[in-house]
Amino acid sequence: MFNRLYVHIPFCVKKCHYCAFISHNPEKGERAEYPALLLREMLLHAPAARPLDSIYFGGGTPSLLHPLQIARLLEKFAVYFGLSADAEITLEVNPGTMSRNSIKEFRDAGITRISLGIQSFDDAFLARLGRIHTTEQSRQAFHDAREAGFANISIDLIHSLPGQSLDQWRAELRHAIQLSPEHVSIYGLTIEEGTPFARSYPANSPELADDDLSADMFELADELLTSAGFEHYEIANYARSGYLSQHNSGYWKRDGYLGLGVAAHSFLRDGYGVRFSNPDNLEEYRRGVTSGRLTRVGACQLMQAEAMSEFMFLGLRLAEGVDLRAFEREFGRVFESVYGTIAADLVRFGFLIQNGRVLTLTSRGILLSNQVFEKFLP
DSSP, X not given: OOSEEEEEEOBOXXXXXXXXXXXXXXXXXXXXXXXXXXXXXXXXXOOOSSOEEEEEEEESOGGXXXXXXXXXXXXXXXXXXXXXXXXXXXXXXXXXXXXXXXXXXXXXXXXXXXXXXXXXXXXXXXXHHTOSOOHHHHHHHHHHHHHTTOSOEEEEEEESOTTOOHHHHHHHHHHHHHHOOSEEEEEXXXXXXXXXXXXXXOTTOTTSOOHHHHHHHHXXXXXXHHHTTOEEEETTEEEOTTOOOHHHHHHHTTOOEEEESTTOEEEEOSTTOEEEEOOSSXXXXXXXXXXXXXXXXXXXXXXXXXXXXXXXXXXXXXXXXXXXXXXXXXXXXOXXXXXXXXXXXXXXXXXXXXXXTEEEEOHHHHHTHHHHHHTTOX
């Protein structure tokens, strides 16, 4: 059913101006209570069929929890679900919420991988984004994590920020490479409805990067990071050899995962798969788990056509592409009988390349990936 666990921590010191994720500044007692709610929810699910291969603490700002709270959660998860000996256990960290002592304590608690939400190495852009940390805090957080013994550190960066030039983006990338992390995630800014950015930067704002500039920034990131020895293994992700994100790779390969916590999403491998989420309101979530019931929001049992569609558009995100033999084994259908015409057209127009029984995105296909993926929707 699932071999990965996602844990959503819905707390932030302050919500960033671009963020549409479910999070809030915790009220008195909420941080102390929340881990107990997670454990109550855990007991409402059946144990995993096999030990967990990865656990991911996301948010929000998971580093707002105390390391002892994380340690207790991991202890209980290992007992209830089981945990592989080499499981990847990731904690998202805001550089403005950690100290040299706390990062060492997170390591002692059992965290094996840190994902630093740096977003920018420019203090002016950080202020515009509404981040609570500075460039110096980001660098210090990275060095503290290294000194604490973390050999697997990922950093996030955002490009196409309002008013950002290509040269400024080049400087951001050079800062990242200089730190020498094991993993880098590169995201283009998206303006989400209901956020302060949506009010400040309407679609026609001259401060927003146009499609050509965004494409140039994406291509520059690819050039500099691959030249520095990073593998471009997924559209938005780069890694040193041996340091691909195991947890996120599971999403793109349709591994089953269970989500615990407010607004957490799950995908269980029952039949062709079932997707659902938890309530996005803490009080509603609390009522459910304390009364001993699961509240599944938007539960959807996938039909074969939906599962085949996911197999294609998720798999094509990966540089390794889609293995058509794996498609045929999973669905009992000859690929060409389902998507043959669509794939042939995408190859002909330069969006896909077929090498034997493997389909991958071309450079052009990566830049226009959303349009490619739409072709495979049921």
